[in-house]
Each structure stands twice: as structure tokens, then as C-alpha cells.
Amino acid sequence: MNDLTSAENIDYSCFPDERGHFGIYGGRFVSETLISALDELAAIYGRLKDDPKFQEEFDKDMAHYVGRPSPLYHAERWSREVGGAQIYLKREDLNHTGAHKVNNTIGQALLAKYSGKKRVIAETGAGQHGVASATVATRLGLECEVFMGEEDIRRQSLNVYRMKLLGAKVTSVTSGTKTLKDAMNEAMRDWVTNVDDTFYIIGTVAGPHPYPELVRDFQSIIGREARKQCLDQTGKLPDVLVACVGGGSNAIGLFHPFLNDETVKMVGVEAGGDGVETGRHAAPLNDGIPGVLHGGRTYLMEDENGQIIDTHSVSAGLDYPGVGPEHSWLKDLGRVDYVAVTDEEALSAFRELTLVEGIMPALESSHALAYAKKIAKDMSPDKTLVVNLSGRGDKDILTMADIDGITV
Amino acid sequence: MNRITQRMNALNEAGRKAFVAYIVSGDPRPSVTLETMNELVDKGVDIIELGIPFSDPMAEGKVIQSGHERALEHNVSLTSSIEVVKQFRERDNETPVVLMGYANPIERKGYQIFADMAADAGVDGVLTVDLPPEEAVDLNAELKRVGLENIFLLAPTTTPSRIRDIVSLASGFIYYVSLKGVTGAGHLDLGSVKSKLSEIRKMTELPLCVGFGIKDGASAKAVSEHGDGAVVGSVFVDRMGELANASDAEIVSAVGQLAANIRLGLDS
Numbered sequence: 001m002n003d004l005t006s007a008e009n010i011d012y013s014c015f016p017d018e019r020g021h022f023g024i025y026g027g028r029f030v031s032e033t034l035i036s037a038l039d040e041l042a043a044i045y046g047r048l049k050d051d052p053k054f055q056e057e058f059d060k061d062m063a064h065y066v067g068r069p070s071p072l073y074h075a076e077r078w079s080r081e082v083g084g085a086q087i088y089l090k091r092e093d094l095n096h097t098g099a100h101k102v103n104n105t106i107g108q109a110l111l112a113k114y115s116g117k118k119r120v121i122a123e124t125g126a127g128q129h130g131v132a133s134a135t136v137a138t139r140l141g142l143e144c145e146v147f148m149g150e151e152d153i154r155r156q157s158l159n160v161y162r163m164k165l166l167g168a169k170v171t172s173v174t175s176g177t178k179t180l181k182d183a184m185n186e187a188m189r190d191w192v193t194n195v196d197d198t199f200y201i202i203g204t205v206a207g208p209h210p211y212p213e214l215v216r217d218f219q220s221i222i223g224r225e226a227r228k229q230c231l232d233q234t235g236k237l238p239d240v241l242v243a244c245v246g247g248g249s250n251a252i253g254l255f256h257p258f259l260n261d262e263t264v265k266m267v268g269v270e271a272g273g274d275g276v277e278t279g280r281h282a283a284p285l286n287d288g289i290p291g292v293l294h295g296g297r298t299y300l301m302e303d304e305n306g307q308i309i310d311t312h313s314v315s316a317g318l319d320y321p322g323v324g325p326e327h328s329w330l331k332d333l334g335r336v337d338y339v340a341v342t343d344e345e346a347l348s349a350f351r352e353l354t355l356v357e358g359i360m361p362a363l364e365s366s367h368a369l370a371y372a373k374k375i376a377k378d379m380s381p382d383k384t385l386v387v388n389l390s391g392r393g394d395k396d397i398l399t400m401a402d403i404d405g406i407t408v
Numbered sequence: 409m410n411r412i413t414q415r416m417n418a419l420n421e422a423g424r425k426a427f428v429a430y431i432v433s434g435d436p437r438p439s440v441t442l443e444t445m446n447e448l449v450d451k452g453v454d455i456i457e458l459g460i461p462f463s464d465p466m467a468e469g470k471v472i473q474s475g476h477e478r479a480l481e482h483n484v485s486l487t488s489s490i491e492v493v494k495q496f497r498e499r500d501n502e503t504p505v506v507l508m509g510y511a512n513p514i515e516r517k518g519y520q521i522f523a524d525m526a527a528d529a530g531v532d533g534v535l536t537v538d539l540p541p542e543e544a545v546d547l548n549a550e551l552k553r554v555g556l557e558n559i560f561l562l563a564p565t566t567t568p569s570r571i572r573d574i575v576s577l578a579s580g581f582i583y584y585v586s587l588k589g590v591t592g593a594g595h596l597d598l599g600s601v602k603s604k605l606s607e608i609r610k611m612t613e614l615p616l617c618v619g620f621g622i623k624d625g626a627s628a629k630a631v632s633e634h635g636d637g638a639v640v641g642s643v644f645v646d647r648m649g650e651l652a653n654a655s656d657a658e659i660v661s662a663v664g665q666l667a668a669n670i671r672l673g674l675d676s
């Protein structure tokens with residue numbers, strides 16, 4: 001299947017290849033009409049990524065608008081209670097708009113500006129990427145339309161209202177499963193129709209080339225900062241990195257700058273829903289097979305006829321049947337381990353971090369926390385484990401209240 | 409010679425344009441598909457494009473999306489659709505049939521198995537919407553091996569150098585997507601279709617069929633004046649949806665009537 005059967009001797013910074021392939025994954029599986037737009041995007045990005053002026057503008061926004069660098073926080077009390085490794089939290093929850101998503105939307109909105117496009121569109125599941133897109137769009141004076149599944153609009157009403165306050169148009173998607181994957185289909189349809197004046201801001205490391213590469217590059221600021229912060233605070237590289245994986249952008253952002261550091265172990269945590277064995281989950285890397293969706297080849301959840309199937313997770317941001325192609329490749333290479341935790345485990349990690357550290361994590365990030373706790377226990381206290389706290393839990397308060405049977 | 413090329417040559421000699429009709433396999437239910445195909449042929453359709461339903465039909469507008477959803481409710485699959493073609497061939501050994509769909513069901517089956525099954529059943533060509541030539545190398549080889557045509561799309565946004573590359577890989581006919589948009593869109597611009605087709609014509613001898621946004625006999629005739637044929641889809645699928653609760657016979661006859669009208673317009 002893959003001529004690269006071993007993770008040794010790979011320089012991870014050299015991927016994808018020029019056609020966007022990570023081994024057999026990635027690529028560009030779109031209809032012909034979009035090819036020229038993707039070529040144009042790849043050309044503009046290729047030119048700007050090494051342009052000092054573009055970088056300077058990006059760095060300036062990261063510092064003064066987003067509030068970076070985000071802290072690497074030693075969760076001492078929680079580490080003590082868990083009773084093993086020292087747990088550090090990379091505080092993406094403190095970013096403007098409340099999650100890592102904004103790192104990417106700032107980058108892509110700058111690309112839109114440099115491309116001279118007047119309108120941006122985005123898909124969103126939990127609404128975090130939609131909010132982050134609406135935020136940067138209104139700031140740059142760009143028209144913004146966000147596609148969101150009817151089901152997610154219901155689940156994430158707070159974020160829907162936030163987007164509207166930010167001047168975005170939120171379009172309800174009623175096809176298919178009425179969730180993130182269908183929102184992405186609809187955004188692609190809009191893009192194909194308005195390709196001349198519209199920039200599509202994809203929210204994760206999925207989609208056709210060059211999206212998985214450029215979203216990864218924008219999100220890699222997480223890992224670059226964490227690497228330096230860890231060296232500064234502990235004098236060594238971390239032993240283990242843990243991040244949740246929906247499409248995989250916060251995870252690849254943390255992992256990528258460490259991939260060539262052989263001693264650093266990495267774990268991506270998928271949404272196990274009711275449990276991987278029940279089939280009601282959103283864990284394609286644990287229980288899927290390679291296929292083609294949304295422009296790339298990657299692990300997918302599908303039936304025996306190749307139809308994409310319904311996913312389940314308490315966290316809307318992880319409720320997606322595919323995953324970024326680079327993760328599929330890293331899984332096959334064995335460089336990163338991919339595991340799953342259940343809704344229940346994630347909810348209990350949410351409550352625990354809230355009470356022990358006074359930090360309310362997003363339900364997505366709670367998946368990473370739940371798994372971190374499991375493995376930290378069995379590690380010695382001189383080891384360090386970094387968890388990507390990809391977002392804050394404010395958006396999930398209504399979901400929690402609902403679970404607790406409380407009307408707020 | 410492949411049935412597609414035979415049919416295209418015959419039409420060309422007769423000075424007629426090709427009428428390509430798209431329906432979704434199993435829409436609104438599997439029992440109507442075979443009879444609908446026969447009826448389309450009786451009413452003057454030259455090539456049948458049988459849509460393979462997919463859960464995520466990214467290039468389709470609302471109308472055809474709904475057709476896919478109706479078919480999927482009946483668990484219509486790539487395998488069952490190929491089986492319909494096999495039945496169709498028992499009666500009709502001349503009308504070309506092209507399977508039109510998305511990559512994932514074919515990936516799932518495996519390129520080799522798919523190619524063998526399709527060829528065996530009497531399929532003539534395959535159009536995979538989300539498999540541009542760069543990603544189509546392996547499937548292409550399998551289709552060649554079994555003598556199936558690989559139909560590629562060209563779009564208003566396709567650059568001249570790409571057109572040259574794509575026509576060199578294509579066979580059967582070229583499917584020109586008339587507009588920037590999804591199937592069933594309403595903003596067909598005849599002027600731009602004309603100029604793009606003449607640009608493409610300079611680079612290939614292959615027949616050029618034009619699809620997307622063609623709603624009736626008049627628009628079919630208008631686009632095919634600059635090409636070799638017109639592809640009509642959403643109009644049929646829309647009718648299938650309206651008649652989803654009607655009897656098989658009613659659906660078949662309604663779709664046949666639409667086809668007869670379009671044929672009339674195309675030939676006028």
C-alpha cells in the first residue's frame with residue numbers, strides 16, 4: 001500500500017509533495033471547475049509564505065489581536081492529583097474568540113486580502129471556526145457567509161448568535177446528515193459558483209491541496225511556541241504530546257514542529273462517542289478505512305458501499321467522519337498514536353479540570369484531557385506531558401446544563 | 409469500436425446532435441430505473457448517463473442532491489446500479505451507458521473489480537466528478553484495460569494548457585461544464601460557452617457535449633450548436649422527485665414526455 005513503511009529517516013517538514021500528497025493520502029479530488037482556483041491559491045500561498053511583509057503582518061496580528069504567545073501552563077494541582085507526569089496545558093483557550101481556530105482564519109483572511117477577494121465563506125460545526133471567520137472578515141471589511149448544518153445550529157445556538165452579531169450571514173444546511181460534513185459540501189458548492197470573487201476559509205487540515213498544508217502551517221505556531229516554552233520551563237523537550245482530533249488542525253499544529261524530534265511521543269485523541277465498539281462515534285482513525293471525501297484521500301467512516309455514515313459525539317467540533325490526510329499518513333507510519341475516548345470520559349474530564357484548576361475546557365479539548373489523565377498516571381513525575389487545550393468551554397455551557405437537566 | 413464512438417459517428421453523419429440524459433440510479437425507487445432507461449431511448453435519447461448515488465454529492469445542486477438521497481433511502485449502490493445496466497443490455501445493445509458518480513464508492517469497491525464488473529455488464533464509459541486527471545491515473549489504467557472510455561470534465565475555468573493535457577487522456581467524448589456552479593444552476597451564458605467550445609475544438613477531435621444548466625429543448629439546441637451534444641439532468645430528476653409517490657408507469661411516461669419534447673427542440 002505504501003512504500004514508506006517506516007517512520008525512520010523521514011524529514012516530516014518536506015511533506016506534502018507538490019501535488020499535496022502525504023504518501024497515498026491527501027491530493028486534490030475536486031471537480032474540474034475548482035482546479036484553477038486551487039492552483040491560484042497554491043501559487044499565492046507559495047509566494048507569500050516566505051514573504052517577510054506577509055509574515056510580519058501575520059505575526060503582528062498573532063501578538064496584538066489574538067494575544068499570542070498563548071501560555072504553557074503547568075497544571076501543578078491536577079498533576080499532583082493524577083499522580084504521575086507533570087501536565088502542561090497549551091492555553092489556546094485564551095486566544096481571542098476562544099480557540100485555536102483563529103490562528104488559521106487570520107492567516108487565510110490575509111491570503112484573501114492579498115488575493116483581492118471581497119467575500120469569504122466558511123463551514124462550521126461547533127461554530128468556533130465560523131465565529132473566528134466572521135471575526136476576521138468583519139475586521140478586514142470582507143463579506144462573510146458561514147454554512148452550518150441545521151442540527152449544529154440547534155446544538156450551538158450561542159455561536160450562531162455570535163456570528164450574526166459579527167455581521168456574518170449564517171446559512172442553514174439541510175442536506176444529508178445536517179452536520180459539519182454537509183456544511184462543507186455546501187460551502188464547496190457555493191465556492192464553485194462564486195469562485196471569481198470568493199475565498200473559501202476551510203477550518204481544519206482537510207479539503208483539497210493546498211488547504212491541509214496551509215492550515216497546518218498557520219496552526220504550527222502552537223507547536224513552535226510550545227517547544228520553546230517547554231525548553232524554557234523544563235530545560236528539555238516534552239515526553240508526550242496529546243491533542244484532540246476532529247479534522248486535526250489543533251493536533252497537527254502542536255505536533256508538526258516536534259515530528260522530527262524522535263524522542264517525543266504523540267497521541268491524537270478522537271471522539272469515541274458511545275464507545276468505538278458501539279459504532280456510534282466519530283473516530284475514523286480508530287475504526288475507519290481510507291477513502292475519498294471533501295477533496296482528499298484519508299481515513300473515513302463509511303459503509304460497505306462507500307457511503308459516508310453518520311457520526312456521533314457530544315462535541316460538535318469533533319463530529320466529522322473524516323480527518324486531515326496528514327494524520328492518516330502519520331498513523332500508517334506509526335509516528336503518532338491515535339486513540340479514542342468516550343463522551344462520558346470527556347465530560348468527566350471537563351468537570352475535573354474546571355474544579356481542580358478553575359479552567360473550563362471546550363468539550364473537544366476535554367477529550368485530550370481525558371486521555372492525558374489516563375496515561376499521565378503511569379508515567380514518572382519527572383516526565384512532561386503537554387496537552388493542547390484547544391478551546392474554552394463557554395460555548396458548551398448550554399450542552400452541560402442540558403446534561404445536568406438545568407435550564408439557564 | 410466502443411458504443412459511444414459508434415453513436416457519435418452515426419449522429420455526426422446524420423447531422424444530428426447528441427441528446428445525453430442523466431438520471432439517478434434507483435430514483436425515486438429502484439423499480440423504475442430500467443423502464444425509465446428504455447423509455448428515454450424510445451423517446452430519442454442517444455446516451456444515458458446513469459448517476460451513482462452518493463452520500464456527499466459535492467457538485468450537485470439541490471434537485472440532484474435530493475435524487476441521490478431518495479435513491480440512498482433504498483440502499484441503491486454502485487453494484488446494484490451496474491446490475492441495472494446489465495439488465496438494460498438484455499434488450500438494448502446499442503445505446504451507450506455512462507456511469508457518472510463520485511470517487512469513493514469506486515474506491516471502496518476497488519478499481520480493478522469495478523472495471524471488470526462495469527465492462528462485464530455492458531457499461532461504456534465512466535465519469536468520476538471528483539477525480540481530475542491528476543488523481544485518475546490508476547483508475548484510467550483499469551478502464552483502459554477493459555476497454556471503457558474515461559469521460560473527463562472541462563470547465564470555464566480550465567486553462568488552455570490543462571485543456572491540452574486533459575483531452576490527451578480523455579476518450580469517448582468531452583463533457584464541457586457550461587457554467588461555474590453546480591448542476592441545475594440557472595445562469596447559463598451562451599456567449600461564453602461558444603467561445604470556450606471553439607477554444608477546445610482547436611485542441612481535440614473528440615465530440616464535445618455540454619451540460620449543467622440546460623433546462624429544455626431550446627437551451628439544449630442553443631448549446632449544442634457550438635458542440636456535438638447536450639446533457640440534460642436536473643429537469644428529469646426534478647420530475648422524478650415531484651412524482652416520487654406516483655406509480656412506476658406514471659413516472660416512466662412523464663419522464664418520457666419530457667425527453668420527447670427536448671428531442672424535438674434539439675432537432676428543430
Ligand SMILES: Cc1ncc(COP(=O)(O)O)c(C=O)c1O
Pocket residue numbers: 099100101125126127128129203204205244245246247248249250251316317318362364365390391392
Ligand atoms: C475548541 C476546539 N477544539 C478542536 C476542534 C476540532 O478541530 P481540529 O481537529 O481541526 O482541531 C474544534 C472544532 O470546532 C474546536 O472548536
